[in-house]
Amino acid sequence: MSSKPRTLYEKIWDAHVVDRRDDGTCLIYIDRHLVHEVTSPQAFEGLRVSGRKVRRPDLTLAVPDHNLPTTARVDASGKRLPIADMESAQQLAALEVNAPEFGIRYIDATAPEQGIVHVVGPEQGFSLPGTTIVCGDSHTSAHGGLGALAFGIGTSEVEHVLATQTLLLKRSKTMEIRVDGMLGYGVTPKDVVLAIIGKIGAAGGTGYVVEYTGEVIRAMSVEGRLTVSNMSIEAGARAGLIAPDETVYAYLEGRPMAPKGENWDKAVAWWRTLPTDPGAHYDEVVTLDGSSIAPSLTWGTSPEDVVPITGSVPDPMSFADPAKQVAAQKSLDYMGLKAGTRMQDVPVEHIFIGSCTNSRIEDLRSAAEVVKGRKIAGGIRQALIVPGSGLVKRQAEAEGLDRIFTEAGFEWREPGCSMCLAMNPDKVPPGERCASTSNRNFVGRQGPGARTHLVSPAMAAAAAVTGHFADVRDLMGNH
Amino acid sequence: MEPIKTVEGRAYPLGRKNIDTDVIIPAHYLKTITRSGLGKGAFETIRAEPGNVFDDPEYQGAPIIIAGDNFGCGSSREHAAWALNDMGVTAVIAPSFSDIFSGNAFKNGIVAVVLPQEAVDRLLEVAKTDPITVDLEHNMVTTPFQDRFAFELDPFRRDCLLNGTDEIGLTLAADSRIAAYERTLANERPWLAA
Numbered sequence: 001m002s003s004k005p006r007t008l009y010e011k012i013w014d015a016h017v018v019d020r021r022d023d024g025t026c027l028i029y030i031d032r033h034l035v036h037e038v039t040s041p042q043a044f045e046g047l048r049v050s051g052r053k054v055r056r057p058d059l060t061l062a063v064p065d066h067n068l069p070t071t072a073r074v075d076a077s078g079k080r081l082p083i084a085d086m087e088s089a090q091q092l093a094a095l096e097v098n099a100p101e102f103g104i105r106y107i108d109a110t111a112p113e114q115g116i117v118h119v120v121g122p123e124q125g126f127s128l129p130g131t132t133i134v135c136g137d138s139h140t141s142a143h144g145g146l147g148a149l150a151f152g153i154g155t156s157e158v159e160h161v162l163a164t165q166t167l168l169l170k171r172s173k174t175m176e177i178r179v180d181g182m183l184g185y186g187v188t189p190k191d192v193v194l195a196i197i198g199k200i201g202a203a204g205g206t207g208y209v210v211e212y213t214g215e216v217i218r219a220m221s222v223e224g225r226l227t228v229s230n231m232s233i234e235a236g237a238r239a240g241l242i243a244p245d246e247t248v249y250a251y252l253e254g255r256p257m258a259p260k261g262e263n264w265d266k267a268v269a270w271w272r273t274l275p276t277d278p279g280a281h282y283d284e285v286v287t288l289d290g291s292s293i294a295p296s297l298t299w300g301t302s303p304e305d306v307v308p309i310t311g312s313v314p315d316p317m318s319f320a321d322p323a324k325q326v327a328a329q330k331s332l333d334y335m336g337l338k339a340g341t342r343m344q345d346v347p348v349e350h351i352f353i354g355s356c357t358n359s360r361i362e363d364l365r366s367a368a369e370v371v372k373g374r375k376i377a378g379g380i381r382q383a384l385i386v387p388g389s390g391l392v393k394r395q396a397e398a399e400g401l402d403r404i405f406t407e408a409g410f411e412w413r414e415p416g417c418s419m420c421l422a423m424n425p426d427k428v429p430p431g432e433r434c435a436s437t438s439n440r441n442f443v444g445r446q447g448p449g450a451r452t453h454l455v456s457p458a459m460a461a462a463a464a465v466t467g468h469f470a471d472v473r474d475l476m477g478n479h
Numbered sequence: 480m481e482p483i484k485t486v487e488g489r490a491y492p493l494g495r496k497n498i499d500t501d502v503i504i505p506a507h508y509l510k511t512i513t514r515s516g517l518g519k520g521a522f523e524t525i526r527a528e529p530g531n532v533f534d535d536p537e538y539q540g541a542p543i544i545i546a547g548d549n550f551g552c553g554s555s556r557e558h559a560a561w562a563l564n565d566m567g568v569t570a571v572i573a574p575s576f577s578d579i580f581s582g583n584a585f586k587n588g589i590v591a592v593v594l595p596q597e598a599v600d601r602l603l604e605v606a607k608t609d610p611i612t613v614d615l616e617h618n619m620v621t622t623p624f625q626d627r628f629a630f631e632l633d634p635f636r637r638d639c640l641l642n643g644t645d646e647i648g649l650t651l652a653a654d655s656r657i658a659a660y661e662r663t664l665a666n667e668r669p670w671l672a673a
Contacts, residue, residue, distance in 0.1 A: 018660040019653055025635040027653060029660055031671050039556065041512035052647070055657075058672065067510065087510035094512050131671065138555040138579060154557035154583035156646075164650045166657060170633065172578075202497055203549035203575055236552060238578045259670035267670040302497050323496045323547055421506045421554075440553060442501040444524050 005277035007174050008243050009209045012149045012274065016132050018166055028169050030161050031131035032148075034117045035062040035104065037095040038423070039136030043159035044098040055165045057103040061126050064092050064109050065116045066423045070386050070413035073110050080110055088424065102162070115389020115415040118142040118356035122226060123389055125255025129244035129271045134161055139356045139439060141232040145225030146252070147244030147274060149209070152233065172238045173283040175208040179216035181290035186473035188366060189224035190358060190437065190456035192216060192288075193231040194296040198306030200286060205237030208284065211276065212242050216290035222251040223362040230357045231439050234303035243275040295472050297343060298441045298454040300331035305441070307343060309459065309471045315339040334443055335451050336431065343469050346453075350434035351376070351383035351410070351464040352446070353457050355420035358437035359388030361395050363457040368401045370461035370475055376409035377467030383410045384426060386418040408465070422447045435463035480588050482643035486570040486613040489541040491532045492606040493525075494599075496547030500580060503551065503559040517558055518565030543611055545602050546573040550591075551580025560587040570613045572620065574599055585636045586646070590615060598628040615641060 006014070019027040033056075040062070047053070054060060067088035074080055083089040092109065099106035107113050113120065118139055121127035129147035134140060136158040143150035157167055177196055197204075210232050217225065225242045232240030249268055252258045259267045294308035305328075307314070316328035316339065332339065337346065353359070353367050364387065376383050385405050387393035393415060396402055402412045419426040420438035422445070428434045430449025437460050438445075441452040455463065462472040508520035525531050532538055544563070550573040551559060560583040563571070570590040581591040590613055594602070598620070602611060605622045612621045615637065620628040632640075639646065650657075665672060 019656045021635065023634045025633075027650065027656070029657070029664070038509050042514050042557075045512070050647070052651075085510075091510050091512060128671075136555060136557075138553065140555075152555035152579055154555055154560070154579060154586060156557060156586035157582065160647050160650065163647050164654075164657060165661075166650060168635070168646065168650065202552055203577075206549065206575055206578060233553075233579075236549060236577060263670035267668075270668065327496055421501075423506045423509060440499075440501070442499045442553060444505050445501050448505070448524070 005280035007276045007280045007282060008147065008211055008241050008274055009149065009174055012130055012132065013171055015130070025168050025170055027166050028132060030134055030165055030167060031059060032121070032126060032133040033060040033161050034121055034133065034135035034140070035060060035158070036066060036117050036135070036137065037064045037091045038066045039155050040098065040158055041091065041094040042155050043162060044102065046159040047102070047162060052163045054102040054104060054162045059165065060104045060162070061107070061121070062095060062099045062104050063107040063114060063117050063120050064095055066417045066421065067091055068109055068414070068416040069424050070416050070418050070426055073414055085425070112390040112394065115392065116356045116359065116417055118230065119359060119388030119392065122146055122222065123255065123391055125252050125258025128252065128258065128267070129248060130274050134167065138233045139230050141237070141240050142226045142230035142356055144229035144232065144240040145222060145242050146248055147242060147271065149239055149241065151239040172209040173207050175205060175210045175237070175284040175286065176282040177210055177212050178214040178285065178287045179212065179290050180214045180287065181216060183216055183290050183293065186295055186458065186476055187293050188456040188458060189220055189227040191293055191296045192290070193228045194298070194306045194454065195288060195293045197231065197235045197303050198296070199288065200235050202234060202302045202304040203236045205232065205235035208237050209239045209241060210235070210237045211282070212240060214290070217242055218245070221362060222248060223360040226360065227357055231303070234439055244271045295456065295459050297459060297469060299335065299337060299343065300328060301334055301441055301443050302327070302331070303439070303441060303454060305331060309343055309469060311343055313337045313339050313341045313343065344471065345468065347379055347433070347468045348435045348463045349379060349381045349432045350428050351380060351460050352419040352434055352436040352438065353460050354384065354386030354388070354418050355438035356388065357439045358457050359386060359392065361392050363437065364392070364396045364401050367457040367461040368404045370458050370472060371408045371465060372404050374408055374465040376464045379467040380464055381432070383464050384413055384419060385410050386413045387415050389415050410464070419446055421445060428452070435460045435469065480643045480645065483569065483588055483590065483640050484616055486542050486590060488543060488610050489538050490543035490545050490572070490602070490606040490611045491538050491541050492603045493532055493544055493546045494603050497549045497552055498546050499553035500551055500556050500559040501553055504556065504562040509556060509558050514561045516565060517562035521562040521566050540567055542567055543570045543572065543613065544568055545599060545606055546571060548574045550576050551584070552577040555579045557583045557587070560584050560589055563589055572599060572602060572613070585640065588640065590640065592620060592630050594620065594628050594630055601626060
């Protein structure tokens with residue numbers, strides 16, 4: 001069958017259309033559904049009230065992550081410790097009841113495989129290229145790093161997927177974001193995605209599914225690709241995608257839930273047909289030169305507020321858009337910053353290395369490389385390392401990374417979402433400043449009044465050991 | 480879902496861009512296991528500002544919010560739509576919305592009306608003194624001053640809102656097609672079954 005050249009997105013979309021309505025709305029099949037404790041209780045309750053079942057419990061995987069404290073979960077005798085916050089405990093208890101009641105696989109809060117849902121999915125081989133993946137969490141876009149069409153949904157849609165294994169959707173527009181060239185020394189995937197959001201803006205991707213291409217993306221590990229795709233939503237995109245390749249297959253092969261034997265060979269053969277055809281059309285194309293990207297950070301309260309570490313706090317009046325001028329001034333007031341201050345002169349009190357954006361083994365290695373042989377600076381009140389999963393934690397411990405961190409003065413915690421959104425006890429106090437490897441610098445995101453600057457793990461480590469934002473390249477020596 | 484044909488009344492002239500769902504409802508309110516009662520936490524950080532529109536008696540109980548670009552960006556939390564429902568808001572007018580929020584709004588009977596910035600600016604002025612009408616049957620926003628701003632709404636979503644359709648029921652009616660797709664899938668991509 002000859003057909004016109006298609007993009008990766010169009011191929012995945014076409015392979016999942018169950019039904020098409022006259023108005024263009026399609027019923028799309030969902031291959032993988034991840035469930036966590038915050039956005040699911042009302043969906044299960046909805047099923048219960050209407051007497052509906054979960055259509056494909058075998059394609060659904062539940063794991064708690066948002067509410068869990070990152071302190072010890074079992075006592076010395078191995079007995080589970082209760083969660084002090086009653087509402088958090090209640091939400092966890094609801095998932096512990098709902099998962100078995102509806103026959104869904106459940107990873108317990110104390111299991112070694114527990115972790116942030118977007119770290120667990122790829123790690124277990126549950127998330128696969130060419131699949132449709134949803135979760136009641138906007139950072140589901142992360143799984144696009146494996147070449148899956150993955151996106152966040154609301155609780156009503158969670159209920160819809162549980163009941164029908166489908167969603168009613170309209171096809172998005174396509175945007176190619178090509179990052180050519182090579183990254184400079186000390187520049188990481190986090191800096192790349194911050195540069196992208198800085199360029200296209202927090203609404204630049206609205207209505208689009210973005211495909212990341214170019215030499216810089218191709219050279220990235222799976223961990224790096226997950227970081228980039230994770231933050232697609234911060235540019236407003238419905239989803240991010242990176243074409244699957246040998247790097248992805250090598251990462252997935254042998255993972256517990258990945259296909260085995262003959263099924264593996266069939267899967268890889270199909271995955272190889274997915275990359276965008278030569279000559280396929282994107283509705284929009286954006287290009288960046290990888291060699292011009294510096295280690296970066298945010299200064300304001302939108303992820304689009306990005307500057308290189310060599311830069312300064314911008315003057316609100318320097319923005320052309322009057323609405324942005326007002327927003328920037330509000331941001332500076334909230335952040336306690338003055339226009340013109342060099343970013344490297346801004347002191348920091350809190351360090352958070354974790355979240356579904358940057359809590360994988362490579363992230364911890366990258367931070368440890370900077371921290372090794374150093375101590376956290378005197379002005380730092382709290383420095384947390386929160387591995388993305390129990391398996392990441394074990395791997396890091398096997399490599400001795402935990403000791404590098406604890407000897408420097410960091411706290412080595414249990415896996416979860418933690419200080420990324422402050423639903424658990426890990427919070428930044430009002431008016432205090434955090435160098436955070438998470439994905440959102442929104443007002444109040446890390447706790448009421450908290451001031452968040454988004455950075456890479458290496459840059460967070462640099463801030464930890466100097467007490468202010470610092471150019472990680474100056475700390476890395478002649479490697 | 481209740482059918483909805485028009486939304487008429489005063490409007491909160493918020494006017495800011497990039498209102499994220501953490502601002503609409505902060506994370507510490509997400510620990511609930513029900514959909515109700517979230518209005519008390521709605522726009523908490525904005526309500527901490529003196530003279531904010533949400534605590535201005537002029538706009539008490541307004542069913543409409545007028546905002547800037549990219550309303551509802553960020554987290555997928557449907558609690559944002561539930562919070563708006565709880566405070567009695569059934570329409571939001573802005574130059575653009577995040578994809579996830581507009582879906583969540585729709586599922587909860589909230590009309591997300593996209594209008595150009597100039598129209599939004601005009602409505603922000605009118606809202607300070609007078610009511611606004613969002614007419615879903617004619618796809619039109621009107622004011623007592625003869626302003627008429629036509630808007631587009633996805634036809635499927637518009638029908639669902641006008642008729643109060645239960646979307647899951649609609650999809651389950653296509654069950655035989657889903658089953659047929661699953662049979663093909665088991666054959667063509669057998670590795671997907673767990």
